[in-house]
Amino acid sequence: xxxxxxxxxxxxxxxxxxxxxxxxxxxxxxxxxxxxxxxxxxxxxxxxxxxxxxxxxxxxxxxxxxxxxxxxxxxxxxxxxxxxxxxxxxxxxxxxxxxxxxxxxxxxxxxxxxxxxxxxxxxxxxxxxxxxxxxxxxxxxxxxxxxxxxxxxxxxxxxxxxxxxxxxxxxxxxxxxxxxxxxxxxxxxxxxxxxxxxxxxxxxxxxxxxxxxxxxxxxxxxxxxxxxxxxxxxxxxxxxxxxxxxxxxxxxxxxxxxxxxxxxxxxxxxxxxxxxxxxxxxxxxxxxxxxxxxxxxxxxxxxxxxxxxxxxxxxxxxxxxxxxxxxxxxxxxxxxxxxxxxxxxxxxxxxxxxxxxxxxxxxxxxxxxxxxxxxxxxxxxxxxxxxxxxxxxx
Amino acid sequence: xxxxxxxxxxxxxxxxxxxxxxxxxxxxxxxxxxxxxxxxxxxxxxxxxxxxxxxxxxxxxxxxxxxxxxxxxxxxxxxxxxxxxxxxxxxxxxxxxxxxxxxxxxxxxxxxxxxxxxxxxxxxxxxxxxxxxxxxxxxxxxxxxxxxxxxxxxxxxxxxxxxxxxxxxxxxxxxxxxx
Numbered sequence: 001x002x003x004x005x006x007x008x009x010x011x012x013x014x015x016x017x018x019x020x021x022x023x024x025x026x027x028x029x030x031x032x033x034x035x036x037x038x039x040x041x042x043x044x045x046x047x048x049x050x051x052x053x054x055x056x057x058x059x060x061x062x063x064x065x066x067x068x069x070x071x072x073x074x075x076x077x078x079x080x081x082x083x084x085x086x087x088x089x090x091x092x093x094x095x096x097x098x099x100x101x102x103x104x105x106x107x108x109x110x111x112x113x114x115x116x117x118x119x120x121x122x123x124x125x126x127x128x129x130x131x132x133x134x135x136x137x138x139x140x141x142x143x144x145x146x147x148x149x150x151x152x153x154x155x156x157x158x159x160x161x162x163x164x165x166x167x168x169x170x171x172x173x174x175x176x177x178x179x180x181x182x183x184x185x186x187x188x189x190x191x192x193x194x195x196x197x198x199x200x201x202x203x204x205x206x207x208x209x210x211x212x213x214x215x216x217x218x219x220x221x222x223x224x225x226x227x228x229x230x231x232x233x234x235x236x237x238x239x240x241x242x243x244x245x246x247x248x249x250x251x252x253x254x255x256x257x258x259x260x261x262x263x264x265x266x267x268x269x270x271x272x273x274x275x276x277x278x279x280x281x282x283x284x285x286x287x288x289x290x291x292x293x294x295x296x297x298x299x300x301x302x303x304x305x306x307x308x309x310x311x312x313x314x315x316x317x318x319x320x321x322x323x324x325x326x327x328x329x330x331x332x333x334x335x336x337x338x339x340x341x342x343x344x345x346x347x348x349x350x351x352x353x354x355x356x357x358x359x360x361x362x363x364x365x366x367x368x369x370x371x372x373x374x375x376x377x378x379x380x381x382x383x384x385x386x387x388x389x390x391x392x393x394x
Numbered sequence: 395x396x397x398x399x400x401x402x403x404x405x406x407x408x409x410x411x412x413x414x415x416x417x418x419x420x421x422x423x424x425x426x427x428x429x430x431x432x433x434x435x436x437x438x439x440x441x442x443x444x445x446x447x448x449x450x451x452x453x454x455x456x457x458x459x460x461x462x463x464x465x466x467x468x469x470x471x472x473x474x475x476x477x478x479x480x481x482x483x484x485x486x487x488x489x490x491x492x493x494x495x496x497x498x499x500x501x502x503x504x505x506x507x508x509x510x511x512x513x514x515x516x517x518x519x520x521x522x523x524x525x526x527x528x529x530x531x532x533x534x535x536x537x538x539x540x541x542x543x544x545x546x547x548x549x550x551x552x553x554x555x556x557x558x559x560x561x562x563x564x565x566x567x568x569x570x571x572x573x
Contacts, residue, residue: 014413014420016429146455177455181429182413184420276455283453365457 009189010252017178020148020185021087021113021171022047024155026057027193028111030085034062034073039125040175041089041115048085059085067092071099071110078108079214081205083159086110089175090117090131097135100168104139104230106214109162109169109200111155112140116275116326117175118362126363127174129275129327133303133335139230141169141237142303144274148178149185150256150301156188156197157248157256161240163200165233174326175363177276192251234305241302258307260299261314263289267296268319269379274300274336277326277359277366284371295375300336308343315344321354322378324371324391326361333388334358353384359391366391396424396537397458400443401477402467402524404436410550411465411524412443415531417546418538419447427452440471463535465527466490467510475499486573488530490523506534508568517561518554525551525558529565536572 015023022044025033035045051057064070067088074084088096093114103110114132118124132142143158145151151173158169173179206212218226241258249255263285264270271281278299288295298314298321300307315321325334332338337356344352355378360366373394398415402408409430416428430443444458462485464478469489471477474497478487483502489495492509499505510526519525525547532538543566544559551558 014417014426174455176429176431181427181455182416183427183452184425279453279455365459367456367459368454369459 009191010186011189012184012186014182015148015185015187016043016180016182017148017151017173018043018115018180019047020152021155021173022051023185023187024152025085026051027188027190028083028085028156028159028197030059031082032062032073032077033057033059033085034064034070034077035086036064036067036070036088036092038067038089038092040117040179041087041092041113043179044087044113067095068099071096071103074110074112075099075103075106075108076206078103078110079106079206081200081202081207083200084108084110085112087113087115089115090119093131093135094119097138100135100138100140102215103168105226107166107230107233109159109166111158111162111169111171113151113155113171113173115173115175115179124362125175127177127276127326127360128362129172129325129335132170132172133327135170136304136335139167139234140304141167141234142172143169144172144301144303145178146276146279146299148173148181148183149254151178152185152187153248153252153254153256156193157241157244159200160197160244161237164240165237166202167230167233167237172275174276186252186254188252196248196251238305238307256301257310258302259310259314260301262297262299264296264298264314264318266294268294269375270296270298270315270318270321271371271375272298272300272321272323272336272340274303275326277324280366280368281324281371284368284375287368288372288375293375293379303336303339306339306343308347311340311343312347312349315340315352316349318352320378320381321352322357322374323354324357324359324366324374325388326359326366328358328361328388337388355381355385356388357391358388364392395446395448395452396463397461398445398463398465398531399458399461400445400465400467400524401471402441402443403471404432404439404441405521406441406467407522407524408441408443408467410552411528412445414525414543414546414550415445415528415538416447417550418528418532418543419445421542421545422538424448425451427454431457461485463531464488465524465531467523467527469495472497478503486535488527488534490527504534504573506530506569508565510565513564513568514561517557517564519557519561522558525562526565529562529567530569533566533569533571540566
């Protein structure tokens with residue numbers, strides 16, 4: 001392992017987002033890693049195989065015949081009490097869909113990285129949030145990361161949170177703009193991670209010495225009880241995400257929350273974005289401020305559980321809100337925007353004017369100039385927009 | 395912020411080249427970012443790669459639309475200058491070409507042409523011209539030292555290390571310094 005050692009045993013290295021999450025997985029010491037390759041996730045698998053060959057990674061890698069099988073193996077291994085890691089993207093997560101429900105219903109804290117890539121057809125390799133957002137209702141936690149650094153850090157936090165509430169967690173990075181982007185990343189040392197992430201020791205596990213089965217037919221009342229327990233666990237996850245983000249910050253100097261407000265005080269327009277695009281929006285906010293436009297950014301890091309109250313508080317004083325979605329729910333519009341509007345409405349802040357912008361679908365470039373254009377457009381519009389605004393048409 | 399865009403074809407080393415250049419900037423103490431856009435891993439398909447370097451952390455997650463520097467690994471991609479028409483005034487375009495170039499560059503943009511294909515061929519690298527052009531870029535712009543670049547080549551070239559180091563050095567010495 002090359003690089004420069006920095007504080008607290010951390011090593012500063014040049015890594016792509018894919019390799020950064022592989023380091024995150026390495027540090028979490030998963031015992032079973034079932035994985036199937038797909039562009040643009042493949043370098044995650046390749047790096048983990050490299051770690052396995054050098055002996056750094058002691059967990060068992062299982063190369064399966066499909067993503068559906070990968071997730072099935074994850075669930076079984078997790079039920080047996082193993083810490084499990086996998087990664088996928090696009091068609092891969094689509095094929096896994098059935099098993100994602102199984103994983104959450106079985107309360108297995110699997111951690112999976114998903115690289116946001118377009119879904120077919122047409123065929124493409126580019127950034128688009130629809131693949132993971134389509135898994136919204138599977139019972140998985142979802143984190144959207146702005147950088148390779150955050151993705152590495154979030155893999156570790158996802159284990160801590162997931163294993164405490166017994167829910168699976170998805171760590172999402174955009175194709176190319178994060179997955180294939182080389183940048184400086186601090187890799188935390190094993191000792192720091194050991195202090196942050198205790199071993200996975202579930203109260204109940206599949207064990208031949210004490211036979212039990214999982215997945216039997218239930219009565220309607222039992223099924224309902226299981227669903228409500230999952231929903232309650234999601235509620236607990238909100239607090240656990242905040243606590244894990246704080247503790248991680250104390251240990252590494254990099255703290256995280258469910259959302260992040262950037263220069264939103266006194267902002268007359270607040271951009272709302274998730275993932276790597278939020279970094280571009282951050283730059284746009286600074287440029288707008290320099291030009292005398294009081295703009296801010298609310299970055300959504302956690303999508304499930306949805307931090308509705310935190311978002312409502314953050315947007316309470318905002319003049320205009322412009323949600324930027326790199327996805328489109330066909331027949332409705334931007335998914336993050338729907339969620340933000342619903343949260344504000346449910347919390348009695350329906351009067352907040354929230355505008356919906358769709359930008360960068362299918363990996364179309366979203367420049368800081370485009371983000372600035374969106375903010376200026378939102379400032380100049382009366383009322384709200386029933387139809388999403390296509391940012392490329394501004 | 396320094397922004398460099400590399401145009402090449404699959405197999406010429408644009409993708410690895412952007413990582414090597416980022417590695418060299420990183421060694422000089424800068425924050426860096428490098429990535430490539432390509433449609434599936436096909437030989438001969440157009441590849442665009444991007445490198446950013448700055449004194450502060452880089453937050454942008456988007457393509458470089460108006461670079462100050464461009465490297466063109468295949469001169470047939472120049473398309474009469476269209477591919478580099480958005481290079482900023484005062485910038486530099488480095489092209490792999492032994493022959494005089496036709497087509498206009500934007501006003502105030504400096505053209506540096508070197509027969510990188512010839513140098514790469516003699517170094518035993520076949521079509522991989524990116525390390526030669528990185529050497530040319532280092533000399534022509536003075537933005538990165540040959541020492542940092544060579545160290546990054548050493549670490550970043552996946553094969554034929556010695557040949558790539560030779561080619562990089564030859565490219566450096568074939569170019570004129572900052573204009």
